[in-house]
Amino acid sequence: MNLEYIVPNEWSIIENSFDKKQVEASESIFSIGNGYMGQRANFEEAYSGETLQGNYIGGIYYPDKTRVGWWKNGYPEYFAKVLNAPNWIGIGIQVNGQELDLNLCKVSDFYRELNMKEGWLKRSFTATFDNGNAINVESIRFISYKINEIGVIQYRVKALNFDGNIQFSPYLDAGIKNEDSNYDEYFWKVLEVKHQENQAYICSETLKTEFSVCTIMQNLFTVNSQVVKVLPQVQTEEKKITFTYGFDVQVNDEIVLQKFAAVTQSMNHPKTALHGEAQKILKQATELGFQNLMEAQNDAWKRIWETADIVIEGDVKAQQAIRFNIFQLNQTYTGDDARLNIGPKGFTGEKYGGSTYWDTEAYCIPFYMSTKDKHVAQNLLKYRYNQLDKAIENASKLGFKNGAALYPMVTMNGEECHNEWEITFEEIHRNGAMLYAIYNYVNYTGDYQYIPQYGMEVMIGVARFWGQRATLSKVKNQYVILGVTGPNEYENNVHNNFYTNYIAQWCLSFTSKNLEYIKTHYTEDYQRIMGKTNLEASEVAHWQEVISKMYFPKSEEFGVYLQQDGFLDKEIIPVQDLPKTERPINQKWSWDRILRSCYIKQADVLQGLYFFENQFDKNTLEKHFDFYEPITVHESSLSPCVHSILACKLDRIDKAYELYLRTARLDLDDYNHEVDEGLHITSMAGTWLSVVQGFGGMRNFDNTLVFNPIIPKQWKSYSFKINYRGTTLKIYKNHQYTEITNLSGKPITLWVDGVQKTI
């Protein structure tokens, strides 16, 4: 992809030319969503070129049970596919009988804008048909924040140089597929395709999971700004319904269609009420009208930016990028529904199936915690609390006992829904992130009572898991954790991954200490928890034994912890000595070659040092950074942000800036040649972290909030806001000074550049 393709702009993502090779990438980048549903930037009208059609509804998935190879006992029962849902955006356009299709027409004046300030997508262009007829088109659409089951499109067509006929055919289509299907099969069963007066609707249901969805539409027209009532011709097919409206036009006539669509689904309404609810919501939307909904949309985004915006002066691309990251995170998750979570691709692509990964706990929680009310982060924690029983069931399937819990690597509803053994069975470090998120939440919000109320049960389940999973090596007389995959997924089935062993030990210690604390400070909760978990003193004693005898692989020669046992048997060749033609290695090398190489996909030992930075001195951080950064290929989107934050800590601001750009413009500049598949949503929270914790130097340990901001030479200044325990702070940094403003009035004590202040 051309790095200059996206036009730099502070508040908008813009493309101003039409490139067929770019269509799928732009479909991802210009995606819209509202936490309830999302839509790739597919064209409303027909398009016969390469496209990835995608319209996703939060929580709706399909459990694919396809098997390959020699299926191993205990493999998860299914692989979740996020499903492309029935199409609500479709609008066929015929001009004098010819279909509008940008793959076939001559296209000029193409312009597309994703306005992040106000939350809408606009596209305009001139299309010239073979016969010379030309039209100008402008479409604007958004998915509403005011009424989250509503999507709206305003589609304007102007006849530029002909008299004749223009036909609009807005439709709904449930005959949709997923690209990631092995057999090109349909995942939706269509229950009903009907129309009533001026509305058309389709009720459909996912196969196997039986999620029901009702998609309904209503259309309003103006001709040269005059509202007109036109009766459509209705075409009802097996899986599709189309309303066709014909207009006779003269040169310069302008016809505008406003298409209102509602999408209701069975997670939120009784199945039998889906159509009725959809009608009701649609009525509400059409009564408000396009303009009011648009104003509400702008308002909603105004409120979001008030607490979440980051301003960067002097570097438009960096400014655009950080807003893009914040914008997409807000489009993906609003925190209103504790059953939803943050899929790695959000509502922008099919890949990665399930919605919830350890990304949420490791990367996303700080973002939502700092930019939203604490109930949002709490909802994310409760998502896991509510799934504790399934995590216990999951661990018991793997042979663990007594309520040990293993959270799934990938999930839609608490069940494991990914099916590679080296990931689901072995990438167990994720279990540590569950507790790290609780620690992080309590540490940041001060809301300690979350632990006795909810957290402790999760903590006990996870601690039990580690207590059983670590085994005593007789030869070492230390506890080892065998057969794991660390955060660096370019290693599988290794022994004693430093990060895993460290977070396991920390989990046992964190759980033990808090257990002790709530025993005396929350006696009622303690009794309840003991009754529920049947935790025995011998278990806790065993945890102490494991804590005190945990083994960590080390190199005396290099003075570093090793990523895993035997790491130094590898040939260590810095990434910079790898020919460019061999990268990214995940596209150029076979899997075994990657596995036995030294190359690190994603921060692993450094991830541990980042999480537990207060337990290591700067010299230790530096040694590890210097050992691991040169062999890290950052082929996971979740990697550069961590390295960027550590580089800031080590005052290596140029390195930090380089890594920041890589994380911030990962999708806009398509660093990994894969943006066509969807955006890297969860890593966007990492981008936010690399500004706030990286350049901003924000830390909070032991009820102390600290800022040590630094600024890259490429920027004039930057500022961000955070919500800290009910106080909104604005942190401003330029090359002369740091300024922290308390926007909420309630005074707060903090450390800035090493000085304690009360603001």
Place this chain on the structure above:
Amino acid sequence: MNLEYIVPNEWSIIENSFDKKQVEASESIFSIGNGYMGQRANFEEAYSGETLQGNYIGGIYYPDKTRVGWWKNGYPEYFAKVLNAPNWIGIGIQVNGQELDLNLCKVSDFYRELNMKEGWLKRSFTATFDNGNAINVESIRFISYKINEIGVIQYRVKALNFDGNIQFSPYLDAGIKNEDSNYDEYFWKVLEVKHQENQAYICSETLKTEFSVCTIMQNLFTVNSQVVKVLPQVQTEEKKITFTYGFDVQVNDEIVLQKFAAVTQSMNHPKTALHGEAQKILKQATELGFQNLMEAQNDAWKRIWETADIVIEGDVKAQQAIRFNIFQLNQTYTGDDARLNIGPKGFTGEKYGGSTYWDTEAYCIPFYMSTKDKHVAQNLLKYRYNQLDKAIENASKLGFKNGAALYPMVTMNGEECHNEWEITFEEIHRNGAMLYAIYNYVNYTGDYQYIPQYGMEVMIGVARFWGQRATLSKVKNQYVILGVTGPNEYENNVHNNFYTNYIAQWCLSFTSKNLEYIKTHYTEDYQRIMGKTNLEASEVAHWQEVISKMYFPKSEEFGVYLQQDGFLDKEIIPVQDLPKTERPINQKWSWDRILRSCYIKQADVLQGLYFFENQFDKNTLEKHFDFYEPITVHESSLSPCVHSILACKLDRIDKAYELYLRTARLDLDDYNHEVDEGLHITSMAGTWLSVVQGFGGMRNFDNTLVFNPIIPKQWKSYSFKINYRGTTLKIYKNHQYTEITNLSGKPITLWVDGVQKTI
């Protein structure tokens, strides 16, 4: 399964009762085949109970491209499925309008016999319908050794207690499926369903691979032993053709159908000629007639047993078992076609897809070498020689250079066709077996010129692979082989698997030495090979470096080589301390738990000691046996035979006998609860080895043939025959003495019980 289910008999496999739960297991056990095609013991008539329909044609497969999970770069392109081929055995029977179906009728006098001496399958029973009508049925069938594209069935029905009508509906059916399909899809396209006079035929073609098959049938009837000509009613369906013949019968009337079927396929005939060839072959068969074909069948088996039989006196079950193993091996592979090989399930089931595994080189070659003419073993070696280019291509896909070759783990035609990374990419020890087989062949047959003629090119390709695959560990200053799966597949992605490192070193050494030898003794071949391979002196020099610095993991404490790095970090608990309820662990434990346990699926270090026994003293063997045998679960069919042979060597005859029974009666007594899926064909060669090399103590190193026979107390005597360099020897052992007879007259010098003799 009931261990007493199969009736002990020296020459036949017999069941004498009908148990619906046993049907699928018996379908496997009573399978017939002739190296060209094979047929599970499915009933000819309708059966509505649980059944695994299976009719397989050598070499015909389907490349399944189904993907799951996050597909890794470089994964093999397909997973081969052995396909259930169009049904030729089907004969519908209606008695007074009622369908004969053993799942619905009352069944008595059920008897089934697989006659191994003569090579046929018989089944007889009395079936009583709801209305009291009873018939007696006897069916005999075989797949011809005389005309290998012919299958014949003689199906006799006798009316026991009624006058009325009996209808025979022999049919062909290409509407068949595989059980191991994800989408219950058809893998065959039907091209033609036709009949001509008294013949019916179906031409069909596999999807994707486009193998064509013509299946044709002709039927002859006798009524009370009188040949009759009856015209059938013909029913032609989309994928099936049925000839229906009706007979009015009186009590005690007996009608016999002889159904002749020919199966021609496009690997052996031009596609356009398939029908014509099938007609021709069918004509030949019907002209010979059932009785002549049967006599030819008996003759063919007589000749096989003449060189291959093993006689065990005093232990009918052991006798039956060893003959069953020899019988099935001969049904699977005849050595006539260098494009075919020995699938782990032969023609008895779908599982394991591809036809060729390292099983052939590691286990099967000695059997075929000793019981057949040497061209048979040579054909197996040439199979790999002919696929060298694909092995080089395979290695180059994984990043290896300069003609390094990696033979596939599973293949149909030289391409890798399995799709688990830990197997295909990592179970590279198989590459060593290719050379071990060449060594074994030359060592046994004395046919040295195979090396300059064919073997050396393969040896260079494999040596190049090892030379590149072993890498220098700076910390150890030794060569290591990282990221492998050893023969023990209950470990994945380990470092320095002893067996792999050892065979790698041996391959380099074997290749270097022979290269040196042919340089002076076969100069022309040497020139040709150098020209073809461009082998450079620096490569050979590097091999020497790797040989001299190869690393092997060891335990000083136990005085043993360790299976891999870090093995002693595991909890070592003997198998006998595992609760029975937890076994087999591959059915009771999740994969990760198996991986991090100490349990060994299949001989691994001991496999190495077995292969290279002459390089280790008895004390070393003993120490390793005592360390590894207690933690070996033998959940691979290929494991107990190796342990049994080593136990014999260590004079532990009771242990050897226990392990022998386990390998010999693995399928007959269904030790692993999976015989319903098919027989363990390749491990049957291991059973043969455990008699000949185990109890018989046969070894041959350096042109010396040695026997040190011992005999289990359960046997009175045993004898076996081997073909050694053109001489047929009979080795007889009882509790008093060993007797070796030279059946071919040409004198031979050998060692028996430590004494050199010329016989």
